[in-house]
Amino acid sequence: MLTQRPDIRRQEAQLASATANVGSARAQFFPSIQLTGTGGYQSQALVSLFQPHAAFFNLVGSMTQPIFDGGRILGNFEYTKAKQDELLQTYRKTVVQSFTDVDNALVAIRETTRRLQLQRDVLSSSRRAFDLAEQQLKAGTADIVTVLNTQLTLFQAEDAYSQAQLARLLAIVSLYQALGAAGNRRWKDRSMLFKPDSTDDEKRTAPRKRSLLSRLLGRMVSLLITLVILGGLGYLGWLAFQPKQNGGGGRGANGRPDLPVPVLAATPHVQDVPVYLDGVGSVKALNTVTVRSQVDGKLLKVNFVEGQDVKKDDVLGEIDPAIYQAQYDQAVATKAKDEALLANQKIDLARYEQLAASNAGSKQQADTQRALVAQQEAIIKADQAQIDNARTTLGYTKIVAPIAGRAGLRQVDQGNIIHAADTTGLVILTQLRPIAVWFSLPQQQIMRVNAAAAKGQLAVDVFGNDGVTVIDAGKLTGIDNQVDPTTGTLKLKAEFPNASYQLWPGQFVNVRLKVETLPQAIVVPTSAVQRGPAGTFSYVIGEGDIVTAKPVTVTQQNEHEAVIASGLTTSDRVVTTGFANLADGAKVVVGKDDGPPAADLAPRKRSRNPDGKRGAGQGEGQGKDGKKDWQGKDGEHRGRHEHSEGDQKGQTGPAPAPAAGGEQSGGAPKAQP
Numbered sequence: 288m289l290t291q292r293p294d295i296r297r298q299e300a301q302l303a304s305a306t307a308n309v310g311s312a313r314a315q316f317f318p319s320i321q322l323t324g325t326g327g328y329q330s331q332a333l334v335s336l337f338q339p340h341a342a343f344f345n346l347v348g349s350m351t352q353p354i355f356d357g358g359r360i361l362g363n364f365e366y367t368k369a370k371q372d373e374l375l376q377t378y379r380k381t382v383v384q385s386f387t388d389v390d391n392a393l394v395a396i397r398e399t400t401r402r403l404q405l406q407r408d409v410l411s412s413s414r415r416a417f418d419l420a421e422q423q424l425k426a427g428t429a430d431i432v433t434v435l436n437t438q439l440t441l442f443q444a445e446d447a448y449s450q451a452q453l454a455r456l457l458a459i460v461s462l463y464q465a466l467g468a469a470g471n472r473r474w475k476d477r478s479m480l481f482k483p484d485s486t487d488d489e490k491r492t493a494p495r496k497r498s499l500l501s502r503l504l505g506r507m508v509s510l511l512i513t514l515v516i517l518g519g520l521g522y523l524g525w526l527a528f529q530p531k532q533n534g535g536g537g538r539g540a541n542g543r544p545d546l547p548v549p550v551l552a553a554t555p556h557v558q559d560v561p562v563y564l565d566g567v568g569s570v571k572a573l574n575t576v577t578v579r580s581q582v583d584g585k586l587l588k589v590n591f592v593e594g595q596d597v598k599k600d601d602v603l604g605e606i607d608p609a610i611y612q613a614q615y616d617q618a619v620a621t622k623a624k625d626e627a628l629l630a631n632q633k634i635d636l637a638r639y640e641q642l643a644a645s646n647a648g649s650k651q652q653a654d655t656q657r658a659l660v661a662q663q664e665a666i667i668k669a670d671q672a673q674i675d676n677a678r679t680t681l682g683y684t685k686i687v688a689p690i691a692g693r694a695g696l697r698q699v700d701q702g703n704i705i706h707a708a709d710t711t712g713l714v715i716l717t718q719l720r721p722i723a724v725w726f727s728l729p730q731q732q733i734m735r736v737n738a739a740a741a742k743g744q745l746a747v748d749v750f751g752n753d754g755v756t757v758i759d760a761g762k763l764t765g766i767d768n769q770v771d772p773t774t775g776t777l778k779l780k781a782e783f784p785n786a787s788y789q790l791w792p793g794q795f796v797n798v799r800l801k802v803e804t805l806p807q808a809i810v811v812p813t814s815a816v817q818r819g820p821a822g823t824f825s826y827v828i829g830e831g832d833i834v835t836a837k838p839v840t841v842t843q844q845n846e847h848e849a850v851i852a853s854g855l856t857t858s859d860r861v862v863t864t865g866f867a868n869l870a871d872g873a874k875v876v877v878g879k880d881d882g883p884p885a886a887d888l889a890p891r892k893r894s895r896n897p898d899g900k901r902g903a904g905q906g907e908g909q910g911k912d913g914k915k916d917w918q919g920k921d922g923e924h925r926g927r928h929e930h931s932e933g934d935q936k937g938q939t940g941p942a943p944a945p946a947a948g949g950e951q952s953g954g955a956p957k958a959q960p
Contacts, residue, residue: 302378305371388465396462399455406448413437413444422795426567427727430773547876550865552828553812555855560808562843563748563799564736566779568726570794572717573782574690578603579712580705581683582611586713589701591694597716601688604713606705608684615677622670629663636660692718717792722785724749724761726798727776736766736779739802747781749790750797759783759790763800805842809851815861816841816849825855826862826869828877834862836871 420437423429584606591603636656642648695715699705705713724747728736739745745763750756761783770777781798783790790796815825816839823841826834839854855861860877862869869875 299378302371302374305367305374308367308370311367385465389462392458392462392465395458396455399451399458403448403451403455406444406451410441410444410448413441417441422567424774426569426795427771427774427776427778428569547832547874548865548868549878550826550834550862550869550875551879552860552877553815553863554860555809555811555851555857557807557857558810560805560810560848560850561801562803562805563801564728564732565797565799566726566728568724568781568796568798570790570792570796571723571725572692572719572792573721573723574692574716574718575792576689576692576716577712578686578688578714578716579707579709580604580606580686581707582606582680583706584608584610584684584704586699586701586703586705589697589713591697591714593694593696593714595694597688597691597694599688599691602685603688603694604686606684606686608681611677611681611684615674615681618670618673618677622667622674625663625667625670629660629667632656632660632663686713688716690716690718692716719788719790719792720785721761721782722790722792723764724781724783724790724796724798725778726781726796727771727774727778728800730770730775730777733770733777735802736777736800740766746801747783748799748801749781749783750799751789754797758787759785805850808842809855809857810848811851811855811861812863813844813847813849814863816844817866826866826871827855828860828862828875832875832877834869834871834873834875 417434417437417440420429420434424431424434586604587607588605589603590605591597591601597603636653636659639648639653639656643650643653693716695717697714698711699709699713736745740763747761747763748757749759749761751758761781763779764782765780767778767780779800781800811825816823817825817836819836822838824836824838827837828834837854840852842850842852844850862875865875
C-alpha cells in the first residue's frame with residue numbers, strides 16, 4: 288500500500304528532498320576540509336596560511352569570512368531542519384490516514400454486503416409472493432389488483448437490490464483507492480472509472496511501422512479467407528446443380544429420387560374417448576370446528592394427542608367440576624324441600640275439604656289451601672328446571688368432540704384457566720374423510736358443464752404433484768350460482784373419499800372434470816397430425832409406399848391422441864415420425880420399432896457407395912432392423928407433443944393401448960419435428 292498510493296509517494300519524495308537540503312545546509316555550516324593527494328590537507332579558510340606569498344590581510348580576511356557568514360548558514364540549516372520535521376509529520380499523518388481509509392472501506396464493504404444479502408432475501412420473498420399471486424389468479428382465488436400490487440412490490444425489491452449492488456461496487460472501488468490500486472496504471476486500464484491520459488492515447492493510437500514478417504502474415508491470412516469463401520460458394524453451387532445433373536425433380540432424402548424416406552406409421556383405430564375439462568383448485572375440509580369450552584374453569588385433563596383421529600362425542604378435555612357439582616346438588620336439595628312442603632299442604636287440603644263437606648269448616652279456607660298446593664307444584668317444576676340446568680352445566684365440564692376428524696395442534700395446555708369467551712379454543716378439528724376440492728373453470732364452459740350435469744353425476748379426478756398420476760377420484764357436488772367478475776371463472780365443488788389421506792386442506796391441486804364421452808371416435812397419435820398454411824393434414828401411405836397429404840378435421844387432441852372427425856378411415860396408414868425430409872408424393876419405407884426408443888447423442892452419418900446407393904448394412908437394416916437406422920437422422924427431434932387447442936375442445940383422456948393389427952410399433956407416439 289505504501290508503494291501504491293500516490294499521496295504517500297509524493298510525501299516520501301518531498302521528505303527525501305528536505306533530507307537532502309538538511310545535509311547540504313549542514314555541509315555549508317562546517318568548514319570544508321579535504322585530504323590532498325600528497326598526504327596533506329586543504330581548507331578554504333586556511334589556504335592562505337600555507338602560501339608563502341600571501342599577505343597578512345588576506346589571511347585575516349579568509350579566517351574571518353566564515354565567522355561573519357556563520358549566522359546566515361546556521362539559520363538556513365535550522366530552516367531546512369524545521370521543514371524536514373514538518374514534512375515528516377505530514378508523511379506520518381498521510382500514512383495514518385491511508386490506514387483509516389482502508390478500515391473505512393472494509394467496514395463499508397461489510398455493511399453493503401449485509402445490505403445486499405438482506406435485499407436478496409427480500410427479492411426472493413417478493414418473487415415467491417408474485418408467483419403465488421399468479422397461481423391464485425389462475426385458480427380464481429385472487430384478483431388482478433392483488434397480482435399488480437405484488438408485481439409492484441417485486442419491482443421495488445429489484446430496484447433496491449440493484450442499488451445495494453451499486454453501493455457494494457462503490458465500496459470495493461473505495462477500497463482499491465485506499466490500497467493505492469487506483470494509482471496503478473494497469474488498474475486504470477482495466478477500470479471504467481478512469482480514462483487513459485491523452486499522452487497514453489497518443490502513444491496507443493500512434494501508427495506503428497509494421498515489419499515485413501507481419502505484412503506477409505496478414506496477406507497470407509487474407510488469401511486463406513478468400514479461398515475458403517470461394518470454396519464454400521463453389522460447394523453450394525455444386526449442390527444446387529447436382530439434382531439437375533441426375534435428372535432433377537426427384538423427391539426424397541436430400542433431394543435424391545432413388546432413396547425412400549424412412550418413417551414410422553400407425554393405423555387409426557376406433558374407441559370411446561372421454562372428454563375432460565382441466566382446472567386448478569384447492570383442497571378444503573367439509574367441516575372445520577374450533578372446539579371451545581362452554582363454561583369457565585381450570586383445565587384438569589387433556590385427553591387427546593396432537594394429530595390424532597378422534598370420533599364424535601370423544602372427551603377431549605375435562606374442566607374442574609367442583610363448583611358446578613355443588614350447584615347441581617343445591618338444586619336437587621331445593622326440590623326435595625319443596626316436595627316435602629307440598630306433601631304437607633296436600634294433607635291440609637284433604638282435611639279442609641272434609642271439614643267443608645260437613646259444614647264444619649269454611650269453604651274459603653279449603654279453596655285457599657287448594658291454591659297453595661297448585662302453587663307448590665309449580666315451584667317443584669321450577670326446581671326440576673334448575674336441576675336440569677345444573678346437570679347440563681355440569682356436563683359442559685367435559686369438552687367433547689362435535690364431529691369426527693383430525694385434531695390439530697393444542698391451543699391451551701393443561702392447568703390453565705379457560706373461559707367460554709376465549710376465541711382460540713382448545714383445539715381445531717378438521718374432517719379429512721371425505722374431503723372437498725374447490726376448483727374453477729372458464730366461463731365459456733358453463734353451458735357445457737350444466738348440460739352434462741343435467742344428464743347425471745359427473746366424475747372428477749385429482750392429480751398428484753407430477754400432474755400425471757390420478758391420486759383420487761370423486762364426484763361433482765356443487766356449481767356456484769354466479770361467475771366471478773374479477774377472473775371470469777366459475778367455481779365448482781367436488782367431493783373425494785380421500786382414503787389414503789393424499790389430499791390435505793389448503794393444498795393446490797390440478798383436477799379434471801369428465802363432461803362427456805365421444806362414442807366410436809377415430810383416434811390417431813397426435814404426432815400424425817401436421818399443420819400447414821391451409822390447416823391440419825396427415826400423410827397417408829398409399830400404394831407403392833407413396834405418401835399423400837390429406838386434410839383432416841380434428842375434434843380435439845392432447846399430448847398423446849387426436850380425435851379425427853373427417854379425413855381418415857380405419858383402413859388408412861398415417862405417418863407418425865420422419866417428417867424432416869417428407870413431402871407430398873414421396874416414397875417412404877416404413878420401419879418398425881419393437882423395442883423402447885433409444886435417444887442418440889447426435890444424428891448418425893449416412894453412408895453411400897460410389898454408385899449412389901446405400902451401404903449394404905443400412906439397406907438391409909431398413910428391411911429388417913431398420914427400427915434403429917432411421918432414428919436421429921437429419922437432426923430429427925423426439926419427445927415433443929402438440930397440446931390441446933382452445934377451451935372449447937377440452938382434452939381427451941389417457942392414451943389406450945394400440946389396437947391389434949396396427950402398424951405403429953412401440954408405446955408412445957413420436958412427435959413431429
